[in-house]
Amino acid sequence: MFAENERLAAAFIHLLNIGTGPEDIVRGPDGRFYTGYQDGRIVRFAVDDGRLVEGSAQEFVNTGGRPLGMQFDGVGNLIVADAFKGLLSVSPTGEVSTLVAYTDDPSLRFIDDVDVAKDGIIWFSDASGRFGLHDYIYDLIEASATGRLLSYSPATSQTKVHLRDLYFANGVALGPEDQYVLVNETGASRVTRLWLKGAKAGSSDTFIDGLPGMPDNISFNGLDTFWLAMPAVRNRAIDALADHPFVRKLLGGLPAELLVPADHYGFVVGLSLDGSVKFNFQSASGSYHTVTSANEYDGHVWLGSLAMPSVAVLPLQDLKYNKLGIGSGRD
Secondary structure, three states: OOOOOOHHHHOEEEOOOOOOOOOOEEEOOOOOEEEEOOOOEEEEEOEEOOEEOOOOOEEEEEOOOOEEEEEEOOOOOEEEEEOOOEEEEEOOOOOEEEEEOOOOOOOOOOEEEEEEOOOOOEEEEEOOOOOOHHHHHHHHHHOOOOEEEEEEEOOOOEEEEEEEEEOOEEEEEEOHHHOEEEEEEHHHOEEEEEEOOOOOOOOEEEEEOOOOEEOOOEEEOOOOOEEEEOOEEOOHHHHOOOOOHHHHHHHOOOOHHHOOOOOOOEEEEEEOOOOOEEEEEEEOOOOOOOEEEEEEEOOEEEEEEOOOOOEEEEEHHHEEOOOOOOOOEEO
């Protein structure tokens, strides 16, 4: 199911050295693609058949923070989960407004990812109730389980908490017809589902568990696949300390740079609607690693990364693979 392979090495690199850390990539109603960088810039660019249109990249706006997950709402505003500024809305003309500010709600510490329902409700994650972006690794080490899944209503300006006690709540994606919403628990290597409609509405369950990596963002292709990005494989040493909370607390006192995983592994999987693995794309080559997002548009999967100075695109139609993505690769 998760057999090692080099499928991800087939990805093409674009926007080289435009900026560092294009966390998420989304396509707007104008047909252009948008991604956010460590320095606060959101850059947009044009694409033709899965390739960057040369010279099309331009700065759209700078939030003054750190834009992470992004998604467009039904009227063309770019909704941004900004780790430093809060939940933002950017108009088509680049005007930034704050929907949920950290100063308005001290319980919020780390807004991480976002998706928008057809009824306009904005779903977003608060990764940790203890640590922000710069210190996120301590939450994973301590396994504090203080993450949450929330929603924001533009109509009422009300924020509501739906799930608590999540192990570093990260990626958020609504399912078919907004029947449910998925939230990644990075620290637990699993995806949790909250049912929004039907007989199970209000209840939660596990969509997939026991992942070999630590899931970051998740996206739905609108048809039959959830794309799950895993920026790092699970750390066996930390896993072994699951029953030793005191030791984990001691590790939490070390400098963050000593705790952040240093491997340059690339890992993306595609999940079916029942949570089973459809596609398995990996690479140990380091050509594109620390993958934080995967978004499918027109037969291409666009990849973002917390660490890379570029975006990448995986052309699905050029790959020879079976349902697990294990095959002979590019012709």
